[in-house]
Every structure is written in structure tokens, then in C-alpha cells.
Amino acid sequence: MKTGKQILSNFFDTFEVDYVFGNPGTTETTFLDVVSTHERCKFILALHESVAVGLAAGYALKSGKTPIVNIHTYPGLANAMSNIFNAYSVNIPMMVIAGQQNREHLIHKPILSGELTELAKTATKLQYEIRNVSEMNIALQRCFLEATESKMPTFLSIPMEIYEDNCETGYFKKTKLLSNTQNPDLNQLVDEIKHNMGKKMAFVVDAETHWCANLKDSLRDLSAHLNSDVFLAPFASTYSSIDVNMPNFKGSLPAISLQAHELLANYDIVFLLGEKIQSFLYHEKQTIPENIKLFQFSNGNTMVRFDCQFDYVVRGDVGENISLLSKLLGCAKVIPHHLQMGKVPNTLLANIMNIIPRDTTIVIEGGSHQNVEEELVHQLHFEEVYFKSRGGALGMAMPLAVGVSLVSCKHSVCLLGDGASMYSIQALWTAAHYNIPTIFICFVNHEYHILKQLWKLQVPDSQEQNYSTIMDISNPNLDLHKIAEGFGAKYAHATPNNYQEVLKAAFEFNGPTFITIRDDHKYSM
């Protein structure tokens, strides 16, 4: 016989769970009783659920493993949904577990209860509420593996009293998973490509390729052989599978659909590696021009043929299949090298970024500086960058950077605006509490600058005063240094005169440093 507690403990062992990221309430105490005494599994406390999910996302991206998030029944899940949605939109796996009230009690709709699976449904791949301890091993395993396989969040609700129940069937096995060793038949595609040699081709690399085996080398060889350009899909979140030093890597495709359409119209064949080319702002001309040939490589599952019309689709591990295609086409091995850097603009941010080691992970939250920041990390050849997720919800970048640094034990650098900093600011406390080295660089302009710009775009004849009354974050101004200090972070204001010392001190500190820089670009269009 096994108790619910033993089943959970065995689950942590079998699936080698290192961390649970969470924010608890009473319904989680029985779950936490197992975690707190478990030998390998450590609980990381976040002071808000959005932080717990962001930490888990950073952990997943950096470690390649599926993290566990533990949150407090309906309200905790509701707070977490924004970042769960971000993770869902951009292929980040995690298993989210919430405690549920006692099953005998639910008929009374007790305080802090609710339809958890219904709430989770819109942004998770799988949702389940355990009814009986005999279901526990399968439910845990299924939710964990579904997240791992689909690279999406899944959700499991566990009634709080179930851990004391016991059953005969609650065991796990460490399965040896043999991947599918069959190669797809790529001959037709090889013929098609050979027939089109010399035409203009481009690769667009989307989010799911983060999880592929060995894409970087084979994409370098194949794209050079085809004399093709390589772009990151807009909002693809990371270019971890692209060699940023290839001369044919052109950075991100424009996010605005019409601009991406106009650029792609210059090509005869586009290879989409991953699910989609996300568009921003509706336009009648869709992002992919109708007359180009479009080939998709996707790991399969729900992403295949999801969002546009394709001539060919190759299903299976994208890295393996690009490598196979490269072999069949007889591509030569291209030796990786470090490109000479182009001219870097003389701005404070550029100067700061220029002294940061290029293997530092950079995390970018959205805001009016996003384009400048994306261009800069491309120009400076940073090797690992996580961009604003295409879920679009603010509040992901700060905890994500902390989650990355938890795994790497090295400083990551998070770039964000003053407005964005307020959505998951409690991430500073987790970084301070667990000595996780993270550097935040925050543009201060006391406004939602980007929303003013977009307002003007949408309603061209609106008056500047209209934007200001609603989009200014002033009177009072946020005192970001005091806020950072209150969460246990170090803080500094960087200027053209002191930025080198400020950065040096931040890299020497084994915890969070919140650095403000002044943003002088005031609204003008």
C-alpha cells in the first residue's frame, strides 16, 4: 500500500524533479509537507504567482527540463494565468499543480475553492483534477509527460486531503524511452530544392526549435549551401538554435505583418522551422505572400500546418531532419567563426551592452525599446537571448531571468521599461533570498511610451494630452531604487560617466542588482 504522500515523493524521484516553484496557501500544505522533507526536490518561494511561473519558465529554457509550479487553488491560479498564457503561447513546458479543497467539502463551495480545471483550460494543454488516490501516479505522470512532450503548460488539481489516503497501485517505473529511429523520406523535397537551386531562399526559425537536437550546426551548413538568409520569427522568444555569428543570420523578421510580408516577398522559397510566423496588427495582406513556396519543419504534435498554407511539411525532430536534408544535399561543413562586429551606436545602452560578455543570457521584456534592444543583441552577437514572449503579457522577463540564473549560477541580464518592471517586481526578492545573480537594466521615462506610440498609430488625430493623462506613470513618480532596496536588491543609476563601475559591481554581486537608466526619448511623432 502507498499513501498519497509516498506517491508524490516517488514521483519526484522517478522524474528527477529538482525544484518546485510556488506560492502556497492552506490547500498546498499537505503537498509541501512532502516537498519540505524530500531529499532532492527544493522549494523556491515566489511572492506572487506570476513570479513562480516566470521562474519556472527560465528554469525550463535553461535546463531543458520540465519544472513544477505549485500555486494556491483558484485565486493563485488566476494570478498565475498571465504567465501561464505566455508559456503556452511560446512552447515552454511546465506542470502547474494547485491544491483543491477537501472533496467532501466541495459541495458547500467553500472559501478558496472553484472550478480550477475550467480556469486553466484556455492556456494549458491538459487539465485534470484527481478524484481518488488510486489515480495519483497516472495523473502526475500524464501531466508531467504531456508538458514535456508538447512543450506546453499542463495543469493538475489535487484535493488537499488525498495525501493521507492509500492504494495498491501507486507506483512508477523509470521508463527507457527509445526515440523513433526511422528517417522520413525526404527525396521529393531534395529534388524540389535541387530543381530550385539559385533561387532566393530564407529560413525562418520559430520558438519550438529551442527543444530540437543539434539544429545549430546543420542549419549553418544547409543555409550556407543554399546561399539563403536566416531570420528569427517575430516573437519566437529565443534564437538558441541559430549560430548568431553566421553572416547570413539577419536577426528578427519585422513584427508588423505588412513589413514581414514585404520582406518575405523577396524570396522564392521560405523554410519555416517551427509552428508559425506570428503577426502583429491585422493587414489584409497576410504575413506569408501567396506566391512563395513554403516548407515547414516541425516537431509535430499540434504545430503542424497550424497557421498557414504549406507546400511541404516534414514532421519530426527539426534538428535531425535538417541535418538529414543537409546530408542528402551534400552540404559542406561550415567552420563556425566569430564575425567582426559592425559599428555599434554610441548610446548608453549600447555602451553598457558592449562590455557584457557575449555568453551572458539576455532577457528582453517588451516596451518601446524592444526593437533597439533586439537590433543591439544581434549586432553585438549575443549567443543566448530570450525575447518578449508572444503571449504578450508583461511580467515574464524579470522572473524568467532569475530562473535562468538559478540554473546557470551566472548573471543573466534583463532589459525592461519602468512600466513593465511593476508586473513581477517581487522576482527581486526571490533572487535576493536565494542569492541568485541577476542584473536588471530598466529604462525610466515615467510613462507607457509604447502605448502612446500605438495610440497615435490607431487614432492619428488624437491629441497628445489624451495619451499623457492616461499613460503617464507620474505624480508620484515610482521610486524604483527604494522599491528595489525594499526587496533586498542592490540598486544603482547608470550614466555615461559611471556605467563601467556600476556594471562591474553588479557582476561581482551574487544577488540581484536593479540598474536604472534615463530614457530621454520623449514622445514625438
Ligand SMILES: Cc1ncc(C[n+]2csc(CCOP(=O)(O)OP(=O)(O)O)c2C)c(N)n1
Ligand atoms: C499583463 C499586461 N498588461 C498590460 C499590457 C499592455 N502593455 C503593453 S506595453 C505596456 C507599457 C510598457 O511600458 P514600459 O515598460 O514603461 O515601456 P516604455 O514603452 O515606456 O518604454 C503595457 C501596459 C501587457 N502587454 N501585459
Ligand SMILES: [Mg+2]
Ligand atoms: Mg516606461
